[in-house]
Amino acid sequence: MERDSQKYEFIIDQVNANLQKLGGKIWYTGSNPDDVKAYISSLVEMQNEERSPDKRNIADLEVMYNNLSEQIKVYENNTADAKQFESGNKNRRKLLLKLQELVDENIDFDYLVQPLQNLLEDVDNTIFFSNYLINDNTIKELKKQREQIKTEIRRNDARFKIYNLEEKSKSIALIKEYLSLEVVSNDDIITEKKKRVKRIREELKALRNSDDLHKIDDLSNFVTKLYYSAKDISSVVSDDIQQNGFEIKYLKKGNILQPMIFSDDSEASRSQKRVNYYIGSMARHTLIQLCGYLAFLKMLLENNRYPIIPILVIDHVSKPFDAKNSKAIGKILSTAYETIGKENLQTFIFDDEDFEKLDIKPDYSENLFTDSKTGFNPFFFSSTEEDQTE
Incomplete structure (x- = not known):
């Protein structure tokens, strides 16, 4: 599956690289081969419209890309800190529970029971808040936007190069050949399988570390x-x-x-x-x-x-x-x-x-x-x- 996915990514990259040489606005995503074929046909029949100038130049795009990268970096650092706090609070909770068990066994320490329960509630609330921070979807949206900006920067690379008719003809032939290959993406399946492998490895690690x-x-x-x-x-x-x-x-x-x-x-x-x-x-x-x-x-x-x-x-x-x-x-x-x-x-x-x-x-x-x-x-x-x- 990974080999097929690599072929799939390679084909997408090659199709888009050749589309850039043709100067079109279309971008192959793997799910729009008909649109690409229609665009190629319009080029061959000389029916394509004039390319409209890009609204944003590369300098603007690079500034946006760097700003998004900084935001992602700050957010990832906050997430890492939250995970450390969560781990520390879980350890504190275990210690407090052990201490409460010891206190419960001796009536002389009844006056400590309520303060311990209050501490446990505070620790539980902190753990809950840490989970809220870690599960936030903001980071996913930021990475998605950054990837879109990166793609747009790549599209602009061809603007400053001139390709002759022969090179464009080769690009059209290559695009048709690549689109004729039947290769599918298995990214979703691979992601699920990797998650399952990770869970199994964690279970194995827990079993190895556990006592028989x-x-x-x-x-x-x-x-x-x-x-x-x-x-x-x-x-x-x-x-x-x-x-x-x-x-x-x-x-x-x-x-x-x-x-x-x-x-x-x-x-x-x-x-x-x-x-x-x-x-x-x-x-x-x-x-x-x-x-x-x-x-x-x-x-x-x-x-x-x-x-x-x-x-x-x-x-x-x-x-x-x-x-x-x-x-x-x-x-x-x-x-x-x-x-x-x-x-x-x-x-x-x-x-x-x-x-x-x-x-x-x-x-x-x-x-x-x-x-x-x-x-x-x-x-x-x-x-x-x-x-x-x-």
């Missing part, structure tokens, strides 16, 4: 499930799950795993309001972090959108645990493997403790602390091995 609440809930539920699985082994976990409504929520803003419980406040309990549950134990933080890594790996594997190597490497995970609670690590890992599948995820653990104390049943275990080495170095060869290699 279902996926976030699934992630939170799996983290909580893994944490709960160690309740019979770990006293740390057992103490936590006895809290009213204990769960671990994934918060996208800040990218954190936040334990939450129901509030003990009598008023809030009626609506089952959740509040943050703050834990100070490093063992708890480590277990929740382990649950989070496993949950994210599960999500990435299920989505299958990115090329990943499903490997989890853990270093000194047992450090913050006592002997009683360290087995929670193995229980969480085994519970995760029940869902993820052992063939879909490899876990490498480097730790000071033996795997039995962590309640882990590994497929392979190696003691990296020997007389000849005290750590993991994939490029290490003992002296005996070097001799054999030589």
Whole structure:
């Protein structure tokens, strides 16, 4: 459609350029081919009237064009300012609504409710006035007038040039050829389609920026499930799950795993309001972090959108645990493997403790602390091995 429209605009420009050479007053708009053909016929038959002098010269037209351009520029600046005011007022309205919600929850702040409502009404009125300014059609009329002046200036260009009979004959032939081509303008359809594309892009942008609440809930539920699985082994976990409504929520803003419980406040309990549950134990933080890594790996594997190597490497995970609670690590890992599948995820653990104390049943275990080495170095060869290699 855009290619056809470009051809259509090209034909209009070429027809008008050649009409100027003929010195006529007619102007091809795309919808008046019969008038142009009649004018050409009158020229061929030498029946055309003498061209009347233009009432306005180019200097006058240029002054009018510049004045209209200045008016449009001022109006567009005012419109841009109005849009900025509207955006700022919308943000103020959101803040005031949030503040009003906070005030409504506490009767001690009743004296602030009415002033807040008055402020909201003032902001709403300002937003309405901004919309009125932005939707004004004056700018469209000014641009329309400017385009008409521009067209008239272009028509006057040919007044100061002299064309011989041969050039005029070529112009007549070209005009007839261009008018014989069947090309239509799709400007209206293209404009509507572009508006639709813009709306779809805005919707896509909003969807990309929005939170997938279902996926976030699934992630939170799996983290909580893994944490709960160690309740019979770990006293740390057992103490936590006895809290009213204990769960671990994934918060996208800040990218954190936040334990939450129901509030003990009598008023809030009626609506089952959740509040943050703050834990100070490093063992708890480590277990929740382990649950989070496993949950994210599960999500990435299920989505299958990115090329990943499903490997989890853990270093000194047992450090913050006592002997009683360290087995929670193995229980969480085994519970995760029940869902993820052992063939879909490899876990490498480097730790000071033996795997039995962590309640882990590994497929392979190696003691990296020997007389000849005290750590993991994939490029290490003992002296005996070097001799054999030589």
